[in-house]
Amino acid sequence: MDLKINREMIPVTETILDDMQEQSVELDYVLPDYDPDIFRIIGCEIQPTIINYTTGTDRITYELRADIRVLYCGSGSTLLQCVSQQMTFSRSIELPRPTDSPTVHLRPKTTYANCRAVSPRRLEVRGAVSVQIRVTGDRKQEIIRDVFGMHVQLRKTPVEYAAQKRCAMKNMILNEDVELGTSKPPIRNIVRSEVRLDHQEQSILAGKLIVKGEAEVHFLYTWQQEDGSNGLEQMQFTIPYSQIVDMEQIDDSYRGNADVQVIRCDLKPTAGKNGAMDLVQCEIELRMRCTAVKTAAVQLVTDAFSTLYPCEQSTVSLQIDMAPEPVHANLMCSATLHPGDTIPECIYDLHCQVRNINMQLLSDTNRIRISGMLCCSLLARDTEGMPMLLEKEEAFEVYTDSDTPVDNATLQAQVEPTDCTYHLASDGTISIKANLLLHGSLCPSARHTCLSDLTVDGENKLVRDGDYALKLYYGVEHENVWDIAKRCHTSVGAIMEENDLTDEQLTTPGMLFIPIVH
Template sequence: MELKLNRETVPAAETIYDGVQEQALEMDYILPDYCPDIFRLIRCDTTPVITDWSISGDRLTYELMCDIHILYCGEEGSAVQSVDQHRSFTRTVELGRAADSPEVRLVPKTDHVNYRAVNKRRLDLRGAVSVKISVTGQQEQEVISDAFGMNIQLKKAPVKFAAQRINAVKNVRIEEDMELTPAQPDISSVLSCRCRAGDCEIKLISGKLLAKGEVQTELLYSGSEGAVEHMSFSLSYSQIIDVEGIDDSFECAVIPEVVSCNVTAAADGDGNNRILRCETEIRLGCRAVKTSTAMIAEDAFSTVYPCNVEMSEIKAEQIPSVYDESFRHSARLAEGDAVPQTIYAMWSEPKNINTRIGDDGRSVVISGMLSYSMAAKDNAGMIVMPDRDEAFEETIGLPDDISGAYVSAEVSVKETAYDISAEGVLNARADITVKLSVYSSDSIKAVTNIVIDDSAKKERDGDYAIKLYFGIENENVWDIAKRYSTSVEAIMEENELSGERLENGGMLLIPIVS
């Protein structure tokens, strides 16, 4: 009887490219005639964002846009002025080889920025941004799932893997006009705008995804009397995403990212600047994965013939386990005369986030910096917007053992608040949300081919039907069966064993099968 092999294809994610690309950022800017001279620089913010990307063969091309926002005070008064500029770059990355069903992750961040006033009308900026680039593809691995004939024995194990994945992207523009309340002063100029996309609610409807969510917006503007005003509001969206081939057998997630957020002042019916015109663009990235389970062979032997078993280590792509966690961070920012006279607004941003698995294997340690910023008036009556970096480390316990897994964390600040104690200490606190994605990194040795030599049979050390063997606790019955060229089923039946590992050590009867 010939040996017949059944094979199974197990897809696995393979890393095509993992690296960081840097981009220099320079600006030499002369103020237009309608802007007042520079008296004092207050703040500079640079926000890099990926606006588009594409892959052609073994080359990745992406568009990087950097928003530059500089605030200063003019000589003629304390009113805050703003300078907004954009720098766009087209970059390419040689991946080394083409990727099958590629998934691309591009994470830009500002590395450093130095800015100065060359004179009263000229600004000079030098800095750098970087983009962390990760490209993964799918690699098909063919393994043995079953075998028949020639007294073959297989040790099988179930493997769960991502059998199919679908990616889709949709850009959405949200446009809305908002009117100030009667208690708020007219808008002199918009100083800064920060947007954060919250979690997305999704629903599958007739092969399409309905995505609903909100974009939280925080705004600073200069009022008619020169004071800085703070506003926060949310913009809602509801979009249908076409995802070809999707059905309810897929697990889906939609990640919203803010591409741009622009707020300008507009006049109302009386000609006063009391309308905020909001234009926001977000990118909805959809990832849908269908899982499957297959029985694959981990080991093999023939009870009669010598055979050669070819093995390979496979790592099946897994759907990550996602945990939503939160914690609070507190910081002592100033005391005594260093506390500003007036605080208009305070906010915070996480940066330089690192994650590692705790020593107990059931927790994740998240560390990084939390940058607290405020818009305030100091004791000299000047508008200031200082930053204060505070280190943090938080341990988050998880219900499962994640030893050997890969963990990624998306950290964001939900809310920042502050208070000034009776002793004159300025304290801040930030409510931080964390989305942990835990990717199982378990790999398995799988049989990829079996070759049997049927020209000769195995030689035995004697002519017997049963052999005595002293087993040890927790020993695998498969190892015993392979050593004596018999079957697991025969050993378990002869010794009335309930499992494939020995519960206790002791004497076993090893029946010899042919």
């Protein structure tokens, strides 16, 4: 009988690029005439955002926006002033090799931000941001699925893999007019704002991915009464969203996921019905990166031999991706701040960020280890009524269990502080607790060495050490029956049947009867 080999093409994901780009941020700013002179700088921050990107076969081009915010006080005043500026940069990076339909992940973060007053009317900001760039691409790999004839025995491993992938990108705009209410003073100036996206829900319906969630808007603003008294006030509100994303050919057999990111949040104070600035016009732009994956199963041929003829085989090592699993966990960490000589009289606002995040998959315990720095900024007021910014960075290390095996998996996730609380003790010590939200996807994969080619020499038979139909073999504990069968040029099934074995790995040492098959 001639040798017949059945082959199949399966998709294999490869990492094309995993790199970091740095971008310096430099701003020389002259205050407009209506702003007071700079007396004391309270704080400075730079918030980076990827607002757009395009992909080609050999290059990734993206637009990076840096939102710069400087807080200061004028001479003889306790009213907090805010300078807000935006800078946009266009960057590109070449891919090591061309690829069709690459998957791109861009994660920006602030490296550092410094500010100084060159003169009472001029600010100088110096900082840097970095962008983590990860690009993957799919290619087709031919594998051997089955072999018939020439007395060939096969060793197979069942594998589930991502057979079909669909991707779509869509931006959406949320608009909402929010009234402050009678308990809140009118807005003079918005000092800081942020948007937190609540956990989304996804469902698939007839070629469409339905994404639902909520955008929680938090902002801090200054107020000033006619008598000259002033202060800071917080405000928050929630905007629900629901979006339908067209994704051709997907159905219930696919598993959908949406990565939603905030592109911008524009807050504009406006006059309400009574003429006071007690109305906020909010416009939020979100970018949804949607994926849908359909899995399939295949039997990979990992080894082969003939019971009658010599064989030669070629192998290939493949990293095969399975369907991504959503990751969602709430983790707690804390920090302690000692103000020193200047004890705050009250705290207006607590803002937490995380930096230098390192996420490690622990296969021995099937857990995820997250470490980094918790960066806390407290905007407070001293006993003289002057605004002050208290900052503290504290290392943290937290763990969470994974419902999916993390061995050989890739974690594509973000860590963001959500609920942050503080306690101000009588001695001025401030205890901070932060809830960290881990959200993203765990992409399981496995590396398999499988056959890419097999050649059987049908002209020459194997030479045995004797003419017999049965031989004795002493097996050791944990020895694999396949290895015994290959060494003795017989079949796994014949050994297991002759010795009444139920497991392909020996549980105890002992003598085995090895039937010789042809």
